[in-house]
Amino acid sequence: DAGVTQSPTHLIKTRGQHVTLRCSPISGHKSVSWYQQVLGQGPQFIFQYYEKEERGRGNFPDRFSARQFPNYSSELNVNALLLGDSALYLCASSLSPGFSYGYTFGSGTRLTVV
């Protein structure tokens, strides 16, 4: 059974550009969360979606947006990229928010902004 899949695995963008990151949850999982992990730090919560609705949002600017599709896959969009957006972006899925078995993380997308 496939785990959480993220694409692309690596990405290099220029300041001011836009980026779209994609995540496919484990089959049957309806909740998807996005995290940003800057090198040397713990992951920071960006968004949580459940049943295609936004259920939570972290302390990130409006340049960050996301959506969840009917098949429960998700996209994270970042506009007007800054150097500080360089990070590992992780997607996690679970059956539902706060599900007792926790969350499964994908391998991440490494974004470098130059």
Add this chain to the structure above:
Amino acid sequence: ELKVEQNPLFLSMQEGKNYTIYCNYSTTSDRLYWYRQDPGKSLESLFVLLSNGAVKQEGRLMASLDTKARLSTLHITAAVHDLSATYFCAVDLDNDMRFGAGTRLTVKP
């Protein structure tokens, strides 16, 4: 605002020794997770702790949760080199999961 604090942030151990990593958090929650991360890799789930007094063990690692003290511990017994990694605790508030800064563990021969 929920804060999650881990200590120590860096830990260098000799093989065969025991040590404990601490995770303190600032608000009521009965769901706490421990994850392992190897360099350049994603997060691997180690333990899910769901109630006060919960204790779980897997190999040389044992995790516990005291919701009244808002404290979780990850105890390492007889460390081996393969345990070298960064360990994160995370507190789940349904719509927001907050991670500690991580403990970078190095186990030396």
